[in-house]
Amino acid sequence: MHPPSVSPPTRPAAAALLTEAVRLIEDAGPLEDSQALRQAAAAGGSRQAQAGRRAGLLAERLGLRGRLARAQRAAPWVLLGLAAAVVLAGLALAGGVVDAQDRRINVMAALVALLGTHLVTLALWLLAIAWPGASAFGGSLIGRLWLTLTARFTLGRGAEGAALLHGGLRLLERARLLPWLLGLASHVVWTLAFAAALGALLFALSFRRYTLGWETTLLDPAVFARWVQALAVAPGWLGFPVPDAAAPTDRQLASWLVGCVIVYGLLPRTLCVLLCAAMWRARRGRLAPDWREPYYQRLFARFDALAPAEVVDADTHGGDPRPAHPPHADAPSDAVLLAGFELPADWPWPPAPLPPAVTETLRVDGSAAQRLALLQALERLRPRLLVLACRAAASPDRGTERLLREALPLAGACRLWLLGAPDTPDDAPAGADRWQRWLASIGLDDIPCATQAADALPSAATPAAP
Structure with missing residues (x-):
């Protein structure tokens, strides 16, 4: 698979995926490969290159290459569809926050509604990066949804589609790229969602009058006041005003709300997009099969059996590279x-x-x-x-x-x-x-x-x- 925001995978990555997919298919039984084996061996090169060339010929015969090409073309569009759905949800959420009947906005409730799910999913992704096993618990739900939908719409059913999907996952996990790729898809969607939500929030607060504050039944209002002051520190570095704890104005609280969404929502996701893209570019060269596996060792032995016998007594035809009259040794004895x-x-x-x-x-x-x-x-x-x-x-x-x-x-x-x-x-x-x-x-x-x-x-x- 490839990142949604870049071009299709480079040829080495695609070749590695096809090689791994063929290996998974042959786990159920060897394929008839006599012709592919001979053609790959005749082309020469390292045993790894020959194995990849054989897998490419078999993948062409099985239709794997065409399925992979469809997945590469469709993956960005599937991601855009997910982004559109999340953006619409973000717009609806922003509209629900600012369109109260009495035009009163509880800024703390609005902030939790806008950032709550984002912070939970971001924490799970960070946990998946620090502890790879945590990815099984949903380190990037949007990324996994993107991968699942892409595979279902393009790879088709049967052993071939499953081999491509599982082969890609194995390669990504082995290169420790899976959380970065799934995170890239998720962060792109969240970045677009925050951009849309901020646009809707700014439009509503700019052209309609709202009363902003905080209300509570169980908690002391001073608790919220301290939270507002604490959360205003980071937005203040970017020039957003810090609300007066004693008597904040509606304008101060509106700017504080926008600043918090930018600093704690949009900026982290944007930085994560850049980080994931950089990690993908740095590590995609690691996408390669594990040549130490017994399957590949047996395949290498078959290539070695096809190799012509090495000629250790080559015919010189009078063209021996050594001198025609090699220098004789100085005779230290009369022997x-x-x-x-x-x-x-x-x-x-x-x-x-x-x-x-x-x-x-x-x-x-x-x-x-x-x-x-x-x-x-x-x-x-x-x-x-x-x-x-x-x-x-x-x-x-x-x-x-x-x-x-x-x-x-x-x-x-x-x-x-x-x-x-x-x-x-x-x-x-x-x-x-x-x-x-x-x-x-x-x-x-x-x-x-x-x-x-x-x-x-x-x-x-x-x-x-x-």
């Missing part, structure tokens, strides 16, 4: 690390005999744990040379490229040793050409390939040229 990468399990490793220059050997099967072990060994040794032994007949892939790019900054130099099968070692040169072309295609053509142990492994502990 040489020999690692067999994704070799068949039945191939013997490490090959024997190895030259003395080889400091350490590893076997890496491609798993994340063994890749990490290789990188940790490189960080520990900082070798002058890394020899990575691969199967020549294998097809190089992105996993091999990623390992090379991670290992190159940790070694002084790197070579590929392309091995043929133990029973057919002569097939290695043919595979070496393919590997060399692949290295050139990914910008790592400075890594040499060798098919013989004598070419791949250093024979002495001297710096190895690439």
